[in-house]
Every structure is written in C-alpha cells, then in structure tokens.
Amino acid sequence: MNENHTIRLVEIPIGGRGGFTWNRLHGEREDICEALASENIDERKESLQSRLRKVDDALDRLMSGSYGHCENCGGSIDEAKLDIDPTLSLCRDCWTGKQDPVADSSDLLLETLNPFDTILLRTHNSEYRILLLDPKTGRALVEGGDYLVEPSEALMRGSAAPGYEFKAGAIGIGCRLELWVAERALLTSLIESVHVKHNANAESVANISSALH
Numbered sequence: 001m002n003e004n005h006t007i008r009l010v011e012i013p014i015g016g017r018g019g020f021t022w023n024r025l026h027g028e029r030e031d032i033c034e035a036l037a038s039e040n041i042d043e044r045k046e047s048l049q050s051r052l053r054k055v056d057d058a059l060d061r062l063m064s065g066s067y068g069h070c071e072n073c074g075g076s077i078d079e080a081k082l083d084i085d086p087t088l089s090l091c092r093d094c095w096t097g098k099q100d101p102v103a104d105s106s107d108l109l110l111e112t113l114n115p116f117d118t119i120l121l122r123t124h125n126s127e128y129r130i131l132l133l134d135p136k137t138g139r140a141l142v143e144g145g146d147y148l149v150e151p152s153e154a155l156m157r158g159s160a161a162p163g164y165e166f167k168a169g170a171i172g173i174g175c176r177l178e179l180w181v182a183e184r185a186l187l188t189s190l191i192e193s194v195h196v197k198h199n200a201n202a203e204s205v206a207n208i209s210s211a212l213h
Contacts, residue, residue, distance in 0.1 A: 021086050022062055029055045031185060047160065047176065047187065054087040054166065061089070070094050080136055084157055085168035108171040108194050110135045110156065118197040121177065124189040128177075130156070131199075138169060142179060147186065155180040159191065 032052045036045070061067040068077055070091035077091050088095075108119070110132065119130040121144070128144030131151070138156035142148050158168040159175035171177055171194055179186045 018062060018067070021067070021082075022059070025055050025059050025062070025086055027183070028185070029059070050160075051087075051166070054089075057089065058087040081168055084138055084155075085166065087166070088168055107167065108196070110138055110169045110171070113196065114198065116199045118199055119171070120195040120197060121171070121188070121191060122193045123177075123191050126189065128188070132156075142181070145186075145188065148181070152181055154186075161190075 032048050071089045072094040075091045113135045117132050121128040126145040131141040133139045141151040142154040143151045157178045159171050159177045160166040161175045177188045
C-alpha cells in the first residue's frame, strides 16, 4: 500500500525582528532548562515549568507565522508589550477579559507611572528600591535583595502568582516579580506590599543614584 507524504519545509527566522525574538526565546528556554536540571528549585519548579510552556508556544507561533497575533481574536499584539514579554499570545482587550482571579485593580501597571518614579517593593524575604527609567519597556535601576546590593540596570518584565498567568508590565501583591539583569532572569519571593514615590526628572547619574535613597 502506497502512501503519499507531504513534507513542509519551514524557514526558521534568522534575521530582523523575527530572528531577534527567536534567539531571545531560545536563550530563555536554555536558561529555564538549565535551572530545572541543576538547581534546587522546589519553590520555583511550577513557575519555571509554566514559563517553559509559554516559551515553547511562542516558538511554535513563530514557526507557523502567527506570532504577534492574538490567538483569541486574531488582532495584532502591541509590539511594545512583546518587547517586554515575547510569549504574549493575547492582545490587550482579550487579555483584560481573561485575567486571572489574582489580577485586579490593586496591580501596579508600569505604564501608568512616570520616568524616575521610585517603586518601594517589600517581598517575603527582601526589600527593593526600583528607580523606573522607562515605564514602557520596564527599564529601571534596582537595588535590594541578596544579589543587587548596589543599583543595577534591570528590565522589569512583569509578575505572576504561582500557578497563574504571567502579567506583563504589572506588579501584583502575592506575585513574584521577574527581573532581567545582565541577560539573566531573577525572580523575587512573593510580593507583600508596593508603594510608589514620585520623583522629579533626574538630570544626571548622581541624581538618579540619590533618588534611590
């Protein structure tokens, strides 16, 4: 019995914005797999596995050509949001309609803040001072915890509670904040309180550093 087989050759994006996203997702995937294989991550295992599924789904969308389009309505997803979290699969309107039970009006949305506002963050284990440089991208200077003993440039991507959807560009009580520092992902312990201090525009590195204290 003869069977006809059709082989589809899919061109892997290697250039332009698609190539950058592809490499970024693959880099994150390698980091997650390495963490799952080598670290004592009982507390983080569920969160890492959930994130790995989202990364794989995003890579599948890149291969199929549907990346950047909402899986619910087919509309475009804001590129600025994808820059913050390249695994997003819903546009803003559809995401709002499908928010997790933990996502409510108490969440702090970075895009509602101003440049040089300071976020005072208390988690279960640490305290952080975050000087927001760019609300749209989440770029900030962060100080606190065991690793950031002095102000370091970081990218705040968003937060998630264990077992719930990742909330790009948002900081929620009961969630873990995801930070990227020097191309490495850091997760805080569960957030207990968030306060914002509004600062005037900083004009120099000295002013930026002093605004953290």
